[in-house]
Amino acid sequence: MSKLFRYSLFLFVLVGLPFMALPVLPNALALPTPAAISAVFTALYLAVLTAVVRCTRLWPYQGWAPAVLAVLWGAGTSYALVSVSAPSIIDLAAYTGATTTAASWGGAYPEEIAKATGVVFILLAFKQLNRPWHGFVIGMLVGLGFESFENLLYGIVMAPIHPSSDVMGVLQIWGARVFLGPFLHIAFTGLAGWGIGWALFAVGRGLAWRLAHALGWFAVAFACHFGWNILGDDLVLLIGSKIVTGIVLYASFIYVWVAAFKAAKPQNELYTAVSQLPTVGQTVRAR
Numbered sequence: 001m002s003k004l005f006r007y008s009l010f011l012f013v014l015v016g017l018p019f020m021a022l023p024v025l026p027n028a029l030a031l032p033t034p035a036a037i038s039a040v041f042t043a044l045y046l047a048v049l050t051a052v053v054r055c056t057r058l059w060p061y062q063g064w065a066p067a068v069l070a071v072l073w074g075a076g077t078s079y080a081l082v083s084v085s086a087p088s089i090i091d092l093a094a095y096t097g098a099t100t101t102a103a104s105w106g107g108a109y110p111e112e113i114a115k116a117t118g119v120v121f122i123l124l125a126f127k128q129l130n131r132p133w134h135g136f137v138i139g140m141l142v143g144l145g146f147e148s149f150e151n152l153l154y155g156i157v158m159a160p161i162h163p164s165s166d167v168m169g170v171l172q173i174w175g176a177r178v179f180l181g182p183f184l185h186i187a188f189t190g191l192a193g194w195g196i197g198w199a200l201f202a203v204g205r206g207l208a209w210r211l212a213h214a215l216g217w218f219a220v221a222f223a224c225h226f227g228w229n230i231l232g233d234d235l236v237l238l239i240g241s242k243i244v245t246g247i248v249l250y251a252s253f254i255y256v257w258v259a260a261f262k263a264a265k266p267q268n269e270l271y272t273a274v275s276q277l278p279t280v281g282q283t284v285r286a287r
Contacts, residue, residue, distance in 0.1 A: 010069075037170045038174070042151060056261065058137050060128065070119075070145065074142040074189070082110045082114055131263075135195070184225075228242060
């Protein structure tokens, strides 16, 4: 545990809190019914998915501080970092003519960096986080925070898209985000966190291996986010990118979940040796 990382973590989370309120409150005042419905859905989404992870042996600690800070980093700090960087990145991509990938650059580039940075800070801030799969869990929680906040905000501001009912608009937005691409940010950041966890806590590995593992899994998360956000008028490209990205993302996530579960042995046993767990290359070959 590093006091420097813990104090910095608290500071970053505090700075991110106003960025959660600024976009939500004005829209909630203008659209109170969609705001209330979206808030209830957000609370349920957070509670159910956190409980799912909490009930597994992947959950690495007593107490809720790391989990709460992970969710707040995803919802607040990540959003703050993204909100000041994404617009210019999207504008630059559009200016260069890369309209098809403008949302990909504006999403994958700042968002995955912001979320992965939070994983690093949280893992280094708490001494009870000391196993490679802890990075996977913290990554999922950071992604859960980001995804929940996005769902909350979009559920409010996009409710009026329905021609006759704001309530139906909220239901449509939430339905699309939950069922037409479920748990995206949870999977993105979970994969990145898996690599970060091994980079920080693997036993008997050199610096080059650690960097390669962290950057390799981050690249998988980045590529999946990038591919999912591809837009345009070409339906083959639009639909095909979603299908290919979805296959890679969810196959990788399930593979890592199983590997993490196998590695998370009872506390009186050593975790599985590094050489027995999948690397990025092994995951690709397995698919």
